[in-house]
Amino acid sequence: MVDGRILKDRAAGGVMRILTITAVLVVVVMAAGLVIKSMPLLESRPLGGLLFSSEWKPLRGEFGFLPFLAGTLWVTAIAIILALPVSLLTAIYLTEYAKPRVRKYVFPMLDILAGLPSVIYGVWGVLLIVPFTGYTLLAGGIVLGVMILPLLVSLLVEIFSTVPDALSEASTSLGATRWQGIKRVVLRKTFPGIVASVVLAVSRALGETIAVLMVCGNLPRVPQSLTDAGYPLPALIANNYGEMLSLPLYEAALMFAALILFTVILLFNVTSRVILYRVEKKFAL
């Protein structure tokens, strides 16, 4: 006869296993839902035409996503170019140079920056950045750059602190300066991790919605320069979803926009997370 306690233990285990598996399945269900909803558009138009045409005229049934893809790429690129050097230097400083007292003040600041809602960054952008840049891609890129900074710094700090001290000590003992040690040992050792962190930050930037929507200008044209207005994909969804859904294929088109975002971000996230897990394991003693 089986003890009641053991029965309970097994039953609870079963329930919790189902919950855990459900968490994994959410990803699959989401993908399936988005594909099904964008099917009407995908069946009636060639994929290449959708992605590389710049004609966005829903009223006439023309759905070219190029303006939005270009807008997304521009703001993301600006954000990374601005945020990467600053976060690399800050992360190196925090892990290799800073005294504990400095860290005690800087880490909570990064926490605050990371925790501020997107809409607050948007208000800040409108008040402080837009007066200089106008509602342009540049404004979107700057705001996004500040937004992804805390994520990037905390990922990089985590990676750098996995490098055993013995490695940089060895290089110091051979007469290298601290920076030489960092450049030739730490950065080289953690290179895959750095790339993975950047990819994660890129995917965060790709999906940022409200802040970008507030400062980018939102014109569905392919932007020619930094000072043009742009219309990134998430802003397209946020601005139009829920309206005009009676137009044929319009809902499918917006769902397709969500599907593009989902697919790219999923791929980026899975690869970079797997790399990061490996990096953590490699140095874990």
Place this chain on the structure above:
Amino acid sequence: MKFLEEKIVKALMYLSTALVAAWVVSILWTILSKGWGSMSWEMVSQLPGGGFYIGKEGGFLNAIVGSLYIVGASAVLGLLVSVPVVFYLNVYLRRSSKLGYAARLACDVLFGIPSIVYGAFGFALMVALGMRASLGGGIVVVTLLIIPIFIRSMDEAARGFPREILDTAYSLGATRLQTIGVVLRQIAPGIATATLLSIGRAIGDAAGVMFTAGYTDSIPTSLSQPAATLPLAVFFQLSSPIAEVQNRAYAAAAVLTLIVLVLSVGGRLIMNRFSKNKLQ
């Protein structure tokens, strides 16, 4: 030469770190000073009156209450789902378990999926089920949004949990399920911090609730009514051309920022305070 390089790089590092600090101060200062200037008691204690959107009387209590409803309900739901999952991952499964790896990866990935995708997906689902934008819909989407954060941050706390304690419990004849009391007590500060983190994320999220919870001038009295939220109150009112309405957006932004700040500082305090008493 190499010493010169060292000096230059070091200067650049100081500069970067100072820049980060300057950004934090600039954002907080801009939002809080602008918001404080336009804040009044009326704004946080009243519902929008007639002519609210052309700058007449009223406040954004509807958005404050709506946000609290959504965040409170989804925090409770999120806890109910994620505590068992974290317990299962850390007590039932081995460290090398494939399911554990897949679940952790899935949560990390879900954490990366933008909330606008959750919002669009959730809305499509609601339409398919014949629901309209409502408090209930918003709660479900926000819950989905914060579960991965819940699971991953509690999981980090549970990883530091000493296995010996489990062995002690087993040796006394406890089943795995019966160790739950011990485990929960040990990772309680982790749970509290995770909760505050998730609430902070949930209350600031605009894209997820945009279509699913909708917007309304009244306080919802049932799950099927639409609900206003603070981030959307900021967003909608800021896009108005009328100065009074914009001022209310700044005030709402300041309220939102204060709430998030309190949550973030609170989370850090709990972590520092209680993790010291942990058994090592």
